[in-house]
Amino acid sequence: MTKWIVKMRLFTIFSTLSGVVFSASAATIVTNADGSSTIVSDATALQKEAELSLFKQCFPYVPPIKPAIEDSKAANQIQLLSNDAKVIQGNKAIFNGDVNFTQGNRILSADEIILYQLTNILTAEGNVILEDSSSTVKGQALKANLDTKDAELSQVNYLLHGQAANGEAKKVYITNSGENILMQRSTYSECPLGDNSWVLRASSINVDNVEESAEAYNATLYFKDVPIFYMPYFTYPTTDKRKSGLLFPSFENSLENGITFSQPIYWNIAPNYDMEIIPTYMSERGVHLTNKFRYLVDGQSGKLNVEYLANDKKTDSDRSLFHWSHNGNFNEHLNLNASYTQVSDNDYFSDLDASAGSRDSNTLLRTAALTYNTDMTSSQFEVRDFQILSDSTSSTPHKVLPKISFTGYKQFDTSAIELSSYNEITNFSHSDNNMYSGIRTHIEPSITFPYQRPAGFAVAEFKLPMTYYSQTFNESDNKNFSNGYKGELEEQVVRVIPTARFHAGLNFERPTSWFGHNITQTLEPQVQYLYIPYENQDNIGIYDSSTIQQDFLGLYRDRIYSGLDRIADANQFTVGLTSRVFDDMGSERFRFALGQIVYFGDSQVGIAPETDTTVDNSEVTTSSIVMETDVKISHNLFINNSIEYAIQDDLVRRADAAIEYRFDKGQKIQLNYRYVENTASILEDENSSVNSRINQIGSKFVLPINSQWDFGASYYYDVENEITQDAFAGIKYEDCCWAVRLDYGYRLKNHNINTGVTEFDRGPTLMFELKGLGGIGTDMDNIGTSSLFTYGEPFQLRE
Numbered sequence: 109m110t111k112w113i114v115k116m117r118l119f120t121i122f123s124t125l126s127g128v129v130f131s132a133s134a135a136t137i138v139t140n141a142d143g144s145s146t147i148v149s150d151a152t153a154l155q156k157e158a159e160l161s162l163f164k165q166c167f168p169y170v171p172p173i174k175p176a177i178e179d180s181k182a183a184n185q186i187q188l189l190s191n192d193a194k195v196i197q198g199n200k201a202i203f204n205g206d207v208n209f210t211q212g213n214r215i216l217s218a219d220e221i222i223l224y225q226l227t228n229i230l231t232a233e234g235n236v237i238l239e240d241s242s243s244t245v246k247g248q249a250l251k252a253n254l255d256t257k258d259a260e261l262s263q264v265n266y267l268l269h270g271q272a273a274n275g276e277a278k279k280v281y282i283t284n285s286g287e288n289i290l291m292q293r294s295t296y297s298e299c300p301l302g303d304n305s306w307v308l309r310a311s312s313i314n315v316d317n318v319e320e321s322a323e324a325y326n327a328t329l330y331f332k333d334v335p336i337f338y339m340p341y342f343t344y345p346t347t348d349k350r351k352s353g354l355l356f357p358s359f360e361n362s363l364e365n366g367i368t369f370s371q372p373i374y375w376n377i378a379p380n381y382d383m384e385i386i387p388t389y390m391s392e393r394g395v396h397l398t399n400k401f402r403y404l405v406d407g408q409s410g411k412l413n414v415e416y417l418a419n420d421k422k423t424d425s426d427r428s429l430f431h432w433s434h435n436g437n438f439n440e441h442l443n444l445n446a447s448y449t450q451v452s453d454n455d456y457f458s459d460l461d462a463s464a465g466s467r468d469s470n471t472l473l474r475t476a477a478l479t480y481n482t483d484m485t486s487s488q489f490e491v492r493d494f495q496i497l498s499d500s501t502s503s504t505p506h507k508v509l510p511k512i513s514f515t516g517y518k519q520f521d522t523s524a525i526e527l528s529s530y531n532e533i534t535n536f537s538h539s540d541n542n543m544y545s546g547i548r549t550h551i552e553p554s555i556t557f558p559y560q561r562p563a564g565f566a567v568a569e570f571k572l573p574m575t576y577y578s579q580t581f582n583e584s585d586n587k588n589f590s591n592g593y594k595g596e597l598e599e600q601v602v603r604v605i606p607t608a609r610f611h612a613g614l615n616f617e618r619p620t621s622w623f624g625h626n627i628t629q630t631l632e633p634q635v636q637y638l639y640i641p642y643e644n645q646d647n648i649g650i651y652d653s654s655t656i657q658q659d660f661l662g663l664y665r666d667r668i669y670s671g672l673d674r675i676a677d678a679n680q681f682t683v684g685l686t687s688r689v690f691d692d693m694g695s696e697r698f699r700f701a702l703g704q705i706v707y708f709g710d711s712q713v714g715i716a717p718e719t720d721t722t723v724d725n726s727e728v729t730t731s732s733i734v735m736e737t738d739v740k741i742s743h744n745l746f747i748n749n750s751i752e753y754a755i756q757d758d759l760v761r762r763a764d765a766a767i768e769y770r771f772d773k774g775q776k777i778q779l780n781y782r783y784v785e786n787t788a789s790i791l792e793d794e795n796s797s798v799n800s801r802i803n804q805i806g807s808k809f810v811l812p813i814n815s816q817w818d819f820g821a822s823y824y825y826d827v828e829n830e831i832t833q834d835a836f837a838g839i840k841y842e843d844c845c846w847a848v849r850l851d852y853g854y855r856l857k858n859h860n861i862n863t864g865v866t867e868f869d870r871g872p873t874l875m876f877e878l879k880g881l882g883g884i885g886t887d888m889d890n891i892g893t894s895s896l897f898t899y900g901e902p903f904q905l906r907e
Contacts, residue, residue, distance in 0.1 A: 166272070166300055166844030173270040174213050174241035186211050186254075190221070200224045207232075211254065213241040218250065228254045236261065238282075242269050242317055243289070245280060258283045264291070272298040272844075272879070275307070289315040296324070298879050299845035306331045306846060306878045310342070320349040331846075331878070350376040355384070364459065366392035380404040393420050398463050408436030408444070413463045422459075428452045431464035446476035454497040470497045486515045504591075506536040506545070506651045526556040532672075536651045542590045544581035544597055544649045550574070550672050564614040570607070571666075573675060577601040577648055595646040595717040605643055605675045609666050611636040622689065627697070632686040634703075636664050642677035646717040649673070655715065658752055658762070660684065660736045663703045669715065676713040681706045696906040699738040705731035732761055738905050744770050748902045761785045766902050775818075777809030803828040816843055831856065831866065847877040 191205025201223045203209075209216040209230070219234030232250040238259065239245070244267045252259035259282040266289075267274045277294035296308040310327040324342040328335050345351050355372035370388040377383060386398040396417040403410055415429035434446040449464055449472040451457070457465050465472065472495040480487045492508035513532035520526075530552045537545045554571040579597055581589070587596050613634035620629055653671035656662060663682050667675065684703030691697050707729045712718060732754040739747040745768070752762040766780040784802040806824035813819055821837040838851035852872045 169301070170267065170272060171244070171269050176241065177212050184212065188221075188223075198225060214257070215239045216250070216252075223254075230254055243267065244269070245282075247280070252282075256283075266291070267301075272300070274298075274301055275313075277313075287316070287318050289317070291315070296322075303845050304330075304333070305843075308342075321345045321351060350374075350382060352376045364392070365390040393422055394418060396460065400463055406436075407438070408434065410434035410436070410446075415460075415463060417460070423453070426452065427456060427460070429456060429462055429464065441480050441482060443479045443481070444476070445479070448474040448476075450474070450495060451497070457497075471495070472497070484517050488513045504539065506538050506543075508652075509535050509537055511535070524557055524559065526558060527554070528556070529553040534651075540590050542582065542585050544579055544585075544589060544593075546577050546579035546649060546651065548651065548672065549576040562615065564612070566612040567610070569609045569611075569666075571609075572604070572606050573672075575601075575603045575672060577603070579649060581649075589649075591650070593650055593717075595649070597649055598647040601647050603643060603645065603648070603675075605640060607666055607675075608639045609636065611664060622697075626692045628690045630686075630688045630690075632688070634664070634682075634684045634686070636682040638666055638678045638680050638682070640666070640675065640678040642712055643675075644718065645674055645713055650715060653715065658732065658734060659750065660701045660703055660734050663705055663731070663734060668711075674713055674715060676711045678711060679708040681708070695740070696738075697740045699736070699905060701736045702733070704733045707731065730755060736904075738903050740903075740905050744772070746770070746903050746905070750902075759785065764902065768901075768903075771812060773812060775810040775812060777807070777811065779805075779807045781805050801828050804833070806834075817841055826856075845879050847879070849876075 187210040188203060188208070190203035190207040192203070194202040194204075196202075203221045203223075204219070207216075207218050207221040209221055209232075216230075216232060216236070216238050218232035218236045221230060221232045223230050230250075230252045232252075234248070236247045236250045237244065238247075238250060238252075238261065245261055246265045247261040248263040250259060250261050259280075261280040261282075262278065264277045264280045265274070266277065266280065273296065275291075275295040275297055277291035279292040280294075281290040281292075282288070283290070291313045292311070294310055294313045296310070296313060297304065297306060299305050299307070307330050308324065308327055309330060310324040312326075313322055313324045315322040322344055324339070324344075327339045327342040329337040329339075343351070343353075352375050353373070355374050357369060357371045368388060368390045370386055373385040373387075375383040375385070381401075381403050383402070384398075384400040386400070388396040388398065390396060394417060396415065399412075399414045401412040403412075410433055411431075413429065413431040417427040419425070420427050429449070429451045431449045432446070433448075434444065437443050451462075451465070451472065456462065474493040474495070475490065477488055477490040488511075490508060490511045490513070492511070494505050494507075496504050511532060511534040513530070515530050516528060518527040530550075532548070532550050534548045534550075536548065550573065552571055552573045554569060556570075557568040559566040577600070579599055579601070581597055587594055611634070613632060616631040617628055620627055651671065651673050653669045653673035656665070656668055656670055663684060666678075669676060682703065682705045684701065686699070686701045688696055688700075689698035709727065710729065732752045734750070734752050736750040737748065741747065747765075747767050749765040750763070751760065753760050760783065762785065763783040764781060766778055768776055768778040770776050782802060782804045786801060804824060804826055806822070808822040810818060810820035818840045819838070820840075822834065823836070824832070824834040826833050832854065833856045835854040836851065838849055840847060840849035842848075850872065854868065856866070856868055
């Protein structure tokens with residue numbers, strides 16, 4: 109696949125009678141903590157900080173924008189200094205030699221200044237420099253009206269404050285107290301002074317400082333003195349302010365979709381509404397239309413994306429996507445959060461570049477939750493559904509229509525007792541008529557006796573989960589449901605399973621030294637006893653439960669299954685030890701955790717129905733040993749490792765490791781490894797066409813060669829199937845004026861272990877940016893975002 113992506117931060121285009129209009133859009137609607145709204149650029153805070161640092165290096169001569177003078181008397185006061193002065197009473201005053209004229213935020217200097225008293229007109233000749241709150245203009249001659257603050261200059265060089273914009277003009281007209289600037293026979297660039305790597309030359313440019321935009325007529329864009337684009341009419345913002353119009357088009361060429369052309373249209377509807385419409389032509393498929401709408405109203409924010417491809421030439425079908433996400437606070441207690449995504453077919457994400465979801469999406473969540481919180485309570489009304497991108501109905505989960513839950517908590521000032529209760533009623537339904545559905549009512553009061561001291565802690569907890577199921581199903585499907593469940597269900601089930609847990613730990617610490625440095629080392633042993641009596645639960649269907657993957661913290665959970673459909677019996681004792689090392693600044697440099705569970709009898713409750721009714725509960729067995737290690741060798745170098753080892757089976761069930769180096773400028777290089785013996789034991793849904801074992805090595809990094817060159821890459825290899833899953837490499841050159849980046853990606857789309865059929869997506873991507881005019885593609889800071897594997901930080905060290 110050959111891919112040419114073009115993306116310009118600055119320009120948008122729309123047709124007019126006079127030619128083509130360019131404008132800009134680079135903003136994000138942000139909801140603040142107090143519910144107010146702010147429009148900011150799409151860059152992250154880290155990127156802003158990096159850009160600011162680069163700006164200071166490239167443009168140290170650019171002055172900041174001056175604040176307005178509040179005092180009207182001081183704003184109108186005139187001060188004039190010169191080496192020589194001549195006054196003709198009632199006519200004019202002539203000043204010569206280093207003349208400096210000041211009025212408010214406006215400063216004028218020249219070799220000669222003449223002030224005409226009757227008309228209040230000022231003229232200046234020779235080395236004229238005019239500076240106001242937003243710009244500095246240098247020229248040979250000036251004529252200005254001190255009453256209206258209008259001015260006319262010739263043979264001009266200008267610099268806009270607070271930004272890199274600069275250029276030249278034969279004539280400059282300043283009107284409306286500097287709110288409007290008209291430049292004739294002019295140029296515009298955001299390169300450093302003297303660097304003309306790119307420059308925009310126009311017959312005239314009109315800058316509106318109120319609207320924060322500029323218009324150019326008969327404009328030609330030059331790069332390295334070579335004309336590359338002509339525009340009869342061109343408008344652009346002088347700040348990050350959003351502006352309606354057509355965004356810069358994008359081009360792509362691939363074997364899958366053929367020649368692809370996109371022409372985004374941006375519509376700045378209002379300060380709190382905007383929309384982007386993207387028609388895309390694909391020679392192998394047809395016309396694909398995307399509509400992205402964003403809103404922000406009274407603390408409520410969200411986005412609505414709609415995509416439609418009529419009569420796909422390859423599939424001979426209409427294809428579509430709908431996505432809605434919303435989050436907002438009605439007041440300090442009430443919150444609404446919703447998300448809904450729907451696609452027309454299972455291959456939508458793998459075939460098309462979607463505005464929501466990702467290429468590896470296989471489950472689309474649709475949910476809405478209305479939550480009311482107080483200091484001691486939390487109430488929620490939730491609905492939940494899924495779209496499973498699979499032809500198999502056995503993997504389709506139950507819908508939640510609806511779930512009503514309430515959690516209450518009470519702590520007493522004069523007692524260490526804590527009371528709490530979790531309560532819910534949930535209606536589960538299913539799209540398959542051959543599946544079971546049900547209503548679950550659950551009440552779970554608990555009483556806790558906590559004891560917390562610097563030297564240690566102890567917690568005794570007692571719960572009484574009480575659950576009532578009212579289940580509906582066809583008797584003919586019982587013990588053979590379409591999701592593969594073989595249990596024999598009952599229409600009415602009452603389940604009461606008391607739970608007792610005691611968890612305690614001690615904190616030991618000692619001062620010592622580590623490689624000549626003073627440190628503090630801790631030893632933190634923990635023990636827990638958990639007892640849950642056995643109750644056969646095969647008469648309850650699986651609605652929202654699955655196995656939870658084991659880790660060190662999981663050794664101290666009282667549940668091994670998520671959801672409420674299965675509460676596994678337990679008679680077990682957990683022992684664990686954690687050791688940490690803190691430097692003299694209190695930063696954690698080393699963490700080691702080791703733990704294991706001793707079972708006094710095997711657990712009989714599982715996701716699948718019981719098959720062995722003669723389990724000997726007198727046998728003492730142990731769980732896998734779980735070990736985790738984090739090391740901060742320096743403020744740049746980190747190491748992480750975790751492993752789950754089953755002693756009795758002499759088997760590593762799960763392992764992962766990572767080593768990471770963090771550069772001072774925030775970039776990272778990470779090598780990682782991940783191993784899971786059998787994912788089917790976690791998912792409870794074995795897929796015969798996919799290897800259930802994960803055995804993978806990978807890396808992701810960006811290496812700064814110097815201040816101008818960056819090299820980045822990522823690579824992931826499936827050791828089990830001996831195949832590359834994802835590979836990416838890119839190199840970037842950047843200076844103060846422009847940047848270019850070339851990438852090559854190689855991604856596994858599909859691999860079937862039975863048929864051996866493997867599909868890849870590969871190809872180069874070229875990105876180019878003219879600073880201030882935006883660019884082609886994305887920047888190096890977001891390297892690898894198109895990868896199947898995003899950056900992960902497994903480290904648990906405390907700063």
